[in-house]
Amino acid sequence: MSSIRVAILGFGTVGEGVYKTINSHKEKLSKVLGKRVEVAAVLVKSKNKNREIDNRVLVTDDFEEILNLEKLDVVVEAIVGQEPALTYLQKAIQKECHIITANKEMFAVHGSELQKLAKENGVSVGFEATVAGGVPVIQTLQQLLNINQIKKIEGILNGTSNYILSEMRTNDLSFSAALQAAQEKGYAEADPTNDVEGYDAFYKLMILSEIAFGGKPEWAMVPREGITGITEEQIKGAEKLGLRFKLIASIQLVNGTIIGSVRPTLVTETHPLFNIEGVENSVSIEGDIVGRITLQGPGAGMLPTASAVIEDLIHVVRGNQNTVTLCPLSNGEDERAEDKGNQNWLMIHPGEAQLTSVPVSVVTQTDNHVYLKADEPTISTLRKRNHQASFFEVLGEFQLKKSV
Ligand SMILES: NC(=O)C1=CN([C@@H]2O[C@H](COP(=O)(O)OP(=O)(O)OC[C@H]3O[C@@H](n4cnc5c(N)ncnc54)[C@H](OP(=O)(O)O)[C@@H]3O)[C@@H](O)[C@H]2O)C=CC1
Numbered sequence: 001m002s003s004i005r006v007a008i009l010g011f012g013t014v015g016e017g018v019y020k021t022i023n024s025h026k027e028k029l030s031k032v033l034g035k036r037v038e039v040a041a042v043l044v045k046s047k048n049k050n051r052e053i054d055n056r057v058l059v060t061d062d063f064e065e066i067l068n069l070e071k072l073d074v075v076v077e078a079i080v081g082q083e084p085a086l087t088y089l090q091k092a093i094q095k096e097c098h099i100i101t102a103n104k105e106m107f108a109v110h111g112s113e114l115q116k117l118a119k120e121n122g123v124s125v126g127f128e129a130t131v132a133g134g135v136p137v138i139q140t141l142q143q144l145l146n147i148n149q150i151k152k153i154e155g156i157l158n159g160t161s162n163y164i165l166s167e168m169r170t171n172d173l174s175f176s177a178a179l180q181a182a183q184e185k186g187y188a189e190a191d192p193t194n195d196v197e198g199y200d201a202f203y204k205l206m207i208l209s210e211i212a213f214g215g216k217p218e219w220a221m222v223p224r225e226g227i228t229g230i231t232e233e234q235i236k237g238a239e240k241l242g243l244r245f246k247l248i249a250s251i252q253l254v255n256g257t258i259i260g261s262v263r264p265t266l267v268t269e270t271h272p273l274f275n276i277e278g279v280e281n282s283v284s285i286e287g288d289i290v291g292r293i294t295l296q297g298p299g300a301g302m303l304p305t306a307s308a309v310i311e312d313l314i315h316v317v318r319g320n321q322n323t324v325t326l327c328p329l330s331n332g333e334d335e336r337a338e339d340k341g342n343q344n345w346l347m348i349h350p351g352e353a354q355l356t357s358v359p360v361s362v363v364t365q366t367d368n369h370v371y372l373k374a375d376e377p378t379i380s381t382l383r384k385r386n387h388q389a390s391f392f393e394v395l396g397e398f399q400l401k402k403s404v
């Protein structure tokens, strides 16, 4: 039986998970592919760390050694940041290897150019693991894109921040204790700023935007806010009102323009994201024919992410890999755009709320919470007038449970 030789770049949470899964599923992979899959080499930063790697596998800190291997079919990239990951993948493509990446920061910026290069060299690019860990969002979108026009994508795309918010609420952990636990479980990025300040969800959103809408919005125009500003008191106060904080990423076409945001949002019990807890991610995709599809599952961690990489491995080897179909923005999509108009908001204010002479409708009010309906420009005005207050959009049907 012939073999597929794979190099894994990075042997952290993801790289090690891929290595272990290839070994634990050798027989199944052989059956599915009709070829043996073997790990030929592993690239790491520091060669001196103790690792459980078979001594027949080349372990190196020099990528050129990997490129010089006599036979190499697939390069799986699971290192951190844009460089040297991009350069390594370009070289791998030029050597006519299929590539698979989990690196969303690199792929959000350079995904299209890598795909172009891959096409020119007759190889495929797998990137399922860049978005939502083990949840097959990319494959699903590509299936839908055969005929549906995507209208909107919304969901929880960062496992670490969802885990932190859940732990703070249910187990009374402090922010830093919850973050530490997420790091120990392998959910958080090497620099967890990416997780807790919303960059990680932002990169994932940009990858989804390119698939769904054939382009990305101007990055500077996408509001991005993480979870570091949310206090334990705010989480508890919201819970008493029957609300939960979630870091929600959303992207849609509005009048021909791609509009996106990443920000902490409150959801009510009736909202589908209310019960998405811990490291779970959930992505809801709205297509013009199918309506709304929601996918849910583990958004980070060793085996869920390895699962996404291995599914890509099967696709690239079979040659039916998902090259993103860029669908240029066309006329007509505007008609389907959603006019956001008035939204529901919770204003949390330590001092007196200044709400006069702005078009808001106050639904209910307690000592330091105001539940109101207003549009985004009005909320901007209110933010300027109420420096100490925080404003969070509320999704789902709101029913005030108790006063706080
Ligand atoms: N953790 C997760 O749940 C998920 C992570 N991802 C993405 O996958 C990638 C890897 O994440 P993760 O495994 O968590 O990261 P880790 O920090 O756990 O591991 C990174 C690995 O990459 C190696 N490495 C880093 N820089 C270089 C370099 N310049 N040259 C060679 N090797 C290098 C490190 O080597 P050494 O061991 O010697 O330090 C380490 O083995 C990231 O891009 C991340 O965003 C995607 C989905 C889920």
Ligand SMILES: N[C@@H](CC=O)C(=O)O
Pocket: 130, 131, 132, 133, 157, 158, 159, 160, 161, 187, 188, 189, 195, 200, 299, 300, 301
């Ligand atoms: N750090 C990321 C890992 C997966 O993409 C997350 O927490 O979601």
